[in-house]
Amino acid sequence: MALAVTAYGNKVLRKVCDDITAEYDGLQVLIDNMWETMYEASGVGLAAPQVNKTIRLFVVDTAQVYEGMNEEDREDLFEEEEGVKEVFINAQITGESEEFWAEQEGCLSLPDINGEVERPWSIEIEYYDRDFKKQVKTFSGYNARVIQHEYDHTEGVLYIDHVSGISKRLMKNKLAKIAEGKVAPKYRMRFAK
Numbered sequence: 001m002a003l004a005v006t007a008y009g010n011k012v013l014r015k016v017c018d019d020i021t022a023e024y025d026g027l028q029v030l031i032d033n034m035w036e037t038m039y040e041a042s043g044v045g046l047a048a049p050q051v052n053k054t055i056r057l058f059v060v061d062t063a064q065v066y067e068g069m070n071e072e073d074r075e076d077l078f079e080e081e082e083g084v085k086e087v088f089i090n091a092q093i094t095g096e097s098e099e100f101w102a103e104q105e106g107c108l109s110l111p112d113i114n115g116e117v118e119r120p121w122s123i124e125i126e127y128y129d130r131d132f133k134k135q136v137k138t139f140s141g142y143n144a145r146v147i148q149h150e151y152d153h154t155e156g157v158l159y160i161d162h163v164s165g166i167s168k169r170l171m172k173n174k175l176a177k178i179a180e181g182k183v184a185p186k187y188r189m190r191f192a193k
């Protein structure tokens with residue numbers, strides 16, 4: 001079942017989320033619902049606060065992007081990697097590259113706006129998958145960008161916190177509209193007002 005996406009302005013998007021255990025009530029159903037919500041909204045990632053839950057859980061599917069890309073873009077954005085489809089539980093980023101890169105980002109909680117964000121090119125991350133199996137992996141390029149964006153959500157951070165002051169000022173009116181519920185994306189949203 002697709003869930004409503006929490007819009008910018010809801011306090012839940014600013015909460016530092018809590019770790020969960022494998023016994024978390026309804027976890028598998030929640031994960032399935034998050035996938036459905038993400039695909040219905042044409043997203044590449046979705047974090048639990050975006051469906052109104054303050055837990056350290058997010059899903060990422062960059063495989064769909066990779067599939068639709070030509071060879072040249074794949075080399076630029078994925079280098080040696082392929083797209084990933086993965087559930088991240090209780091994730092902790094444990095390492096970052098010194099190399100950074102800037103790229104436009106958007107967010108399902110902030111419809112109709114984009115902003116340029118600088119992020120480390122690669123990260124090391126520890127997490128549990130949906131079977132609660134511990135994973136330690138390194139991701140780079142586009143994969144690392146999407147994972148960092150979703151990871152930020154579990155820390156109460158939004159990508160707009162990383163954009164430059166001037167871009168943020170340009171976004172101000174649009175952000176106010178979202179917070180007031182004056183946007184109409186194609187997917188269902190939960191507005192603060």
Ligand SMILES: [Zn+2]
Nearest residue numbers: 106107108109
């Ligand atoms: Zn987001």
